[in-house]
Amino acid sequence: MTRLSVTSIFLAALSLINQIVADCSKYTPAFPSPDYSQKSPELLEAFNDISNTLSNLISKPVYNASSYSIEITSTDSTLWSTHHTAQDKNVSRPGAEEVNGESAYRIASITKTFTVLGLLYQDVAGNLSLDDTVDTYISDLRGHQRGSIPWKDITLRTLASQLSGIPRDFAQGDLFIEIPDATQYGFPPVSDAGLPTCDSYANYTPCTAKDFTDFLRSANPLFAPNQKSTYSNLAFDLLGLVLANVTGLSYEDYIRTAILEPLGMKGSSFIPPPDEFAVLPKGEAWYWDVDEGVQNPTGGLFATSSDLSTYLRYILTHFNGITPKLNWFHPASFTEGVNSFYGVPWEIFRTEKILSRTGRPVTFITKGGGLPGYITNIILVPEYSLGITVLTAGDTALMSKLREIITTKLIRATDKLAQRQAYEKYVGTYAAPHINTTLTVSLSPYQGLYVSEFISNGTDTFSALLAFFADRGANDITVQLFPTLLYRDEKNKRGELFRAVLDVVPRHSGGPPSVWDDFCVTNVDLLMYAGKPVGEVVFWNTDDGGYRFDRVEMSAFRVWLDRVGNDKHEADSSEGLSIQEL
Known part of the structure; x- marks a missing residue:
C-alpha cells in the first residue's frame, strides 16, 4: 500500500472529526447486558427504593380508587x-x-x-x-x-x-355522542343520519x-x-x-x-x-x-x-x-x-x-x-x-407517575450493575510478551469499556495516531469497545465479539456551538489490515465455568493476548472501579 493511499484512509477518518462531538462519540450499548442470575445489591436497593416510593405515592387519597x-x-x-x-x-x-x-x-x-x-x-x-x-x-x-x-x-x-x-x-371518539349538548361549545345542531349503528353510537353493540x-x-x-x-x-x-x-x-x-x-x-x-x-x-x-x-x-x-x-x-x-x-x-x-x-x-x-x-x-x-x-x-x-x-x-394520571418512578430508578441501578459486571469480566491488562504486545482495557461510566493503552510489536499505537491527527486539528483520540452481541462461535456462544471504535476528538474552536454539532453517523468498520477488521476484538474465557475473560484475540493484528496476573484484582485497571452515581 502506498503512502498516498494510507494517508487517504486516515484523512477519511479525519473527515469525521466535525461529526465526533460529545453527543456522537458514545456507542450503545456501552456494556453487555447484565447477568441477572448473579446476586445484585444494586437491584435489591432499587427495588426497595421503588417499593417505598410507590407506597408513599399510592397512599394519597386521590388514588383510593x-x-x-x-x-x-x-x-x-x-x-x-x-x-x-x-x-x-x-x-x-x-x-x-x-x-x-x-x-x-x-x-x-x-x-x-x-x-x-x-x-x-x-x-x-x-x-x-x-x-x-x-x-x-x-x-x-x-x-x-x-x-x-x-x-x-x-x-x-x-x-x-x-x-x-x-x-x-x-365508531368512537365522536363529540356528538360524548358530549350531552355539543351546541354549548359552538357546534351546530345535527341529526344522527348516516352515522354508524354500532359501538358508542348504539349502546356499544359490537x-x-x-x-x-x-x-x-x-x-x-x-x-x-x-x-x-x-x-x-x-x-x-x-x-x-x-x-x-x-x-x-x-x-x-x-x-x-x-x-x-x-x-x-x-x-x-x-x-x-x-x-x-x-x-x-x-x-x-x-x-x-x-x-x-x-x-x-x-x-x-x-x-x-x-x-x-x-x-x-x-x-x-x-x-x-x-x-x-x-x-x-x-x-x-x-x-x-x-x-x-x-x-x-x-x-x-x-x-x-x-x-x-x-x-x-x-x-x-x-x-x-x-x-x-x-x-x-x-x-x-x-x-x-x-x-x-x-x-x-x-385514576388515569397514575400511569405517568408510576412509569417515571420505575424507569428512572431501575435503569440507573441496572446501569451500575452492568458497569460492575463489565469491570469484573473484561477490565485488565492482556499481553503477548514474546512480541512485546500489550492491551489494557479500562472502564468509564461515560464511555463504557475502552482501550487505555495498546502497545503492538513495541509500538505505542496511541502516541503514533495522536501525533498524526494532532497536526490536523485533533485534541485527543479515544477507542471505545462496545459489544456486538455476536460470538465467534455462535453455536456454543463462545468468543464475545466487540468492536473497537476510534474517535478523534477535535480541538474546540472557542466559538458558540454549531447547529450541526448534533449530527451523527455510525461508521464502525472503517479500516482493515490484510482482510481483517482492525476494530475486531474477541474476548475468550478459557475456563468453561469461569466468569472472567482470560484471553483476547485481536483479529487484524493476528495475536492472542493472555490476561496478566492470576488474581482478577491484580489484573484490574490501575484506575479502579468508579461506578457512576446518577
Missing part, C-alpha cells in the same frame, strides 16, 4: 413484581378481592403488538407479504369507492407502522366487518401513504381482517392458537375473565363486558401482568429473529418530537435524562393503551434485557 400491577422481567424470569388493590371499589361489583399477578386487566392498545406478531408469523409462513397492498387481502377495498383513500398504495407494513394516513377511528368496510369505502385520508405518521386504530382493525382472511380463522381464534396458547398465557383472552379475576375500576366496571367486535385487533385483549411478563420474555429473545424482513425494535417513522419514533407498532423513546451525567442515551420500546378506566403500558429495554409491565385501573 386505583389499582395497579407492575412486573419487571429479564429474558429468563420475573425479577420483581408489586400489586396494589384499590381501597374504594364498586359496591355492587368489586371484582378481584386482592390484585395479584393473575388478576386481569383490559390492556387496550397493547393488543396491537399481538396483531403485528401474528402478521409477522404469517409473513414468515409465506401466506402474506408485509409489502403487499391491503386490498390484496380485503376484496371490499377493491373497485369503486365513495371515498378517496388510495388502498392500492397502502401496504400491510405501512398500516403496522402508523404510516397509512387513514383516519384514527370510525361493530361488524361490514360496518367497518362500509365506513372505509366512503372515508378520506388524512395524509398520503408514507407521507407522515399519525396514530390510527383503523389500521390494526384492517390487519385483523387480513389475518382472518389468510388463516381461515377468526382473528381471535388465530391469536389464541398462534400466540397465547404456545406461550402459555392462560390468563389472557378476548373473552372477559370471571369477576373474581377482574380488576374493575370504580365507576367504569360496565366497560369490562363490552365486546369490541371488529375492533378487537386494535384493543380488545384481556391479560394479566404475569402473562405479559411471559410475552415480554419471548419478545426480548426473538425481536430480531422472527422474520428476516425487519428488526422488530427498529423505528419506522418519526413523531413530532426529536426523541420519539413509531415502530411496528411500537412507540419508541430515546432519552439522555436518565443517565444524564454520562451523556449516554437509553432507548425504550413501548406500547401504551387506554380504555375507560384503564391505562396500560409495556416497556422493553433491549440494552439491559429488561421488560416492564405497568397496568392501572382507576
Whole structure:
C-alpha cells in the first residue's frame, strides 16, 4: 500500500472529526447486558427504593380508587413484581378481592403488538407479504369507492407502522355522542343520519366487518401513504381482517392458537375473565363486558401482568429473529418530537435524562393503551434485557407517575450493575510478551469499556495516531469497545465479539456551538489490515465455568493476548472501579 493511499484512509477518518462531538462519540450499548442470575445489591436497593416510593405515592387519597400491577422481567424470569388493590371499589361489583399477578386487566392498545406478531408469523409462513397492498387481502377495498383513500398504495407494513394516513377511528371518539349538548361549545345542531349503528353510537353493540368496510369505502385520508405518521386504530382493525382472511380463522381464534396458547398465557383472552379475576375500576366496571367486535385487533385483549411478563420474555429473545424482513425494535417513522419514533407498532423513546451525567442515551420500546378506566403500558429495554409491565385501573394520571418512578430508578441501578459486571469480566491488562504486545482495557461510566493503552510489536499505537491527527486539528483520540452481541462461535456462544471504535476528538474552536454539532453517523468498520477488521476484538474465557475473560484475540493484528496476573484484582485497571452515581 502506498503512502498516498494510507494517508487517504486516515484523512477519511479525519473527515469525521466535525461529526465526533460529545453527543456522537458514545456507542450503545456501552456494556453487555447484565447477568441477572448473579446476586445484585444494586437491584435489591432499587427495588426497595421503588417499593417505598410507590407506597408513599399510592397512599394519597386521590388514588383510593386505583389499582395497579407492575412486573419487571429479564429474558429468563420475573425479577420483581408489586400489586396494589384499590381501597374504594364498586359496591355492587368489586371484582378481584386482592390484585395479584393473575388478576386481569383490559390492556387496550397493547393488543396491537399481538396483531403485528401474528402478521409477522404469517409473513414468515409465506401466506402474506408485509409489502403487499391491503386490498390484496380485503376484496371490499377493491373497485369503486365513495371515498378517496388510495388502498392500492397502502401496504400491510405501512398500516403496522402508523404510516397509512387513514383516519384514527370510525365508531368512537365522536363529540356528538360524548358530549350531552355539543351546541354549548359552538357546534351546530345535527341529526344522527348516516352515522354508524354500532359501538358508542348504539349502546356499544359490537361493530361488524361490514360496518367497518362500509365506513372505509366512503372515508378520506388524512395524509398520503408514507407521507407522515399519525396514530390510527383503523389500521390494526384492517390487519385483523387480513389475518382472518389468510388463516381461515377468526382473528381471535388465530391469536389464541398462534400466540397465547404456545406461550402459555392462560390468563389472557378476548373473552372477559370471571369477576373474581377482574380488576374493575370504580365507576367504569360496565366497560369490562363490552365486546369490541371488529375492533378487537386494535384493543380488545384481556391479560394479566404475569402473562405479559411471559410475552415480554419471548419478545426480548426473538425481536430480531422472527422474520428476516425487519428488526422488530427498529423505528419506522418519526413523531413530532426529536426523541420519539413509531415502530411496528411500537412507540419508541430515546432519552439522555436518565443517565444524564454520562451523556449516554437509553432507548425504550413501548406500547401504551387506554380504555375507560384503564391505562396500560409495556416497556422493553433491549440494552439491559429488561421488560416492564405497568397496568392501572382507576385514576388515569397514575400511569405517568408510576412509569417515571420505575424507569428512572431501575435503569440507573441496572446501569451500575452492568458497569460492575463489565469491570469484573473484561477490565485488565492482556499481553503477548514474546512480541512485546500489550492491551489494557479500562472502564468509564461515560464511555463504557475502552482501550487505555495498546502497545503492538513495541509500538505505542496511541502516541503514533495522536501525533498524526494532532497536526490536523485533533485534541485527543479515544477507542471505545462496545459489544456486538455476536460470538465467534455462535453455536456454543463462545468468543464475545466487540468492536473497537476510534474517535478523534477535535480541538474546540472557542466559538458558540454549531447547529450541526448534533449530527451523527455510525461508521464502525472503517479500516482493515490484510482482510481483517482492525476494530475486531474477541474476548475468550478459557475456563468453561469461569466468569472472567482470560484471553483476547485481536483479529487484524493476528495475536492472542493472555490476561496478566492470576488474581482478577491484580489484573484490574490501575484506575479502579468508579461506578457512576446518577
